[in-house]
Amino acid sequence: MAKRFTADQYADGILAGNRIVLSQAITLAESTLLSDQTLTQHVLDRVLPHAGHSVRVGITGVPGVGKSTFIEALGLFLVNEQQKRLAVLAVDPSSQRSGGSILGDKTRMSQLAAHPQAYIRPSPAGRSLGGVTRSTREAMLLCEAAGYDIIFIETVGVGQSETAVHGMVDFFLLLMLAGAGDELQGIKKGIMEMADAITITKADGGNELAARRARREYQNALHLFPTTESGWQPVVTTSSAVSGAGVPEVWGVVQQYVQQTQASGYFQQRRQAQNLHWLHEAIRHGLEEQFYARPEVQAQIAIVRQQVLQGQKSAFGAAGELLSM
Ligand code: GDP
Numbered sequence: 070m071a072k073r074f075t076a077d078q079y080a081d082g083i084l085a086g087n088r089i090v091l092s093q094a095i096t097l098a099e100s101t102l103l104s105d106q107t108l109t110q111h112v113l114d115r116v117l118p119h120a121g122h123s124v125r126v127g128i129t130g131v132p133g134v135g136k137s138t139f140i141e142a143l144g145l146f147l148v149n150e151q152q153k154r155l156a157v158l159a160v161d162p163s164s165q166r167s168g169g170s171i172l173g174d175k176t177r178m179s180q181l182a183a184h185p186q187a188y189i190r191p192s193p194a195g196r197s198l199g200g201v202t203r204s205t206r207e208a209m210l211l212c213e214a215a216g217y218d219i220i221f222i223e224t225v226g227v228g229q230s231e232t233a234v235h236g237m238v239d240f241f242l243l244l245m246l247a248g249a250g251d252e253l254q255g256i257k258k259g260i261m262e263m264a265d266a267i268t269i270t271k272a273d274g275g276n277e278l279a280a281r282r283a284r285r286e287y288q289n290a291l292h293l294f295p296t297t298e299s300g301w302q303p304v305v306t307t308s309s310a311v312s313g314a315g316v317p318e319v320w321g322v323v324q325q326y327v328q329q330t331q332a333s334g335y336f337q338q339r340r341q342a343q344n345l346h347w348l349h350e351a352i353r354h355g356l357e358e359q360f361y362a363r364p365e366v367q368a369q370i371a372i373v374r375q376q377v378l379q380g381q382k383s384a385f386g387a388a389g390e391l392l393s394m
Pocket of ligand 1: 130134136138139270307
């Protein structure tokens with residue numbers, strides 16, 4: 070890390086909306102060094118009272134569905150016409166690209182990236198899913214403290230990251246293509262079940278009719294899913310990031326959802342449940358780290374693994390022995 074601040078200096082910079090300090094704090098949160106993680110927690114403690122006031126939206130879809138084009142179109146609408154401040158974070162643990170990620174490429178969302186009310190942050194490269202989701206959640210809180218009132222969290226729509234992201238957002242948006250075969254385009258049924266809305270992308274030119282047909286099909290498919298805890302009926306729309314048609318409407322759906330679930334209390338309940346979930350995740354993670362760091366465990370683990378492999382000890386018995394060391 071180029072420059073280190075104290076926790077107070079990070080917090081003051083973030084609360085003042087200083088993007089450079091925000092970026093450095095997110096880099097700190099992404100660090101695997103124990104001292105950096107401890108400092109991150111101090112920064113979070115300081116800024117936490119100022120976080121939590123945004124609308125958090127997860128956006129997913131297979132590569133090529135039009136995510137970056139759509140996020141740029143919706144993002145520009147939000148910053149220019151709704152005077153919002155928008156942060157876009159990416160979760161892409163599979164990324165091996167240098168420096169980055171699905172958002173590492175500077176040509177993506179270039180107009181939005183250059184906008185003073187928008188902040189775009191690529192996914193950290195070469196981390197485990199657990200590491201990425203933890204640091205993304207921390208980045209989200211830091212962005213909220215810096216005054217961003219809408220947070221988009223983008224995933225590539227093919228792996229397990231969606232479940233993790235679903236666990237940190239208020240609203241989950243799935244982007245789908247029309248007429249690309251109904252094997253749900255590699256989108257697993259579980260991901261469709263998580264969607265609060267689906268938008269059929271590229272609904273322009275010769276593709277418009279197919280998009281409308283796909284919309285009806287997906288709307289019918291969603292009706293077959295059990296009603297969600299939120300009482301919200303998922304909505305399917307069509308949109309074109311190129312013509313702009315249907316893009317503001319997607320935001321209208323998000324707003325409707327927020328209003329409805331805030332009125333019912335579900336919005337707040339879900340956030341509380343998510344916080345508890347992250348508390349338990351952090352405890353589990355911390356305990357595991359402590360456990361494997363113990364010298365007795367380090368001395369015995371290889372032997373015990375062999376004993377289990379050779380059937381000399383049961384897995385449960387062996388675990389019990391290690392845990393009681
Ligand atoms: P991502 O991989 O999901 O981020 O997809 P991209 O945003 O990179 O888009 C993939 C391709 O689809 C690009 O060639 C885009 O120009 C094209 N595309 C994206 N949105 C639209 C749209 O609304 N209409 C049309 N016709 N093409 C689009």
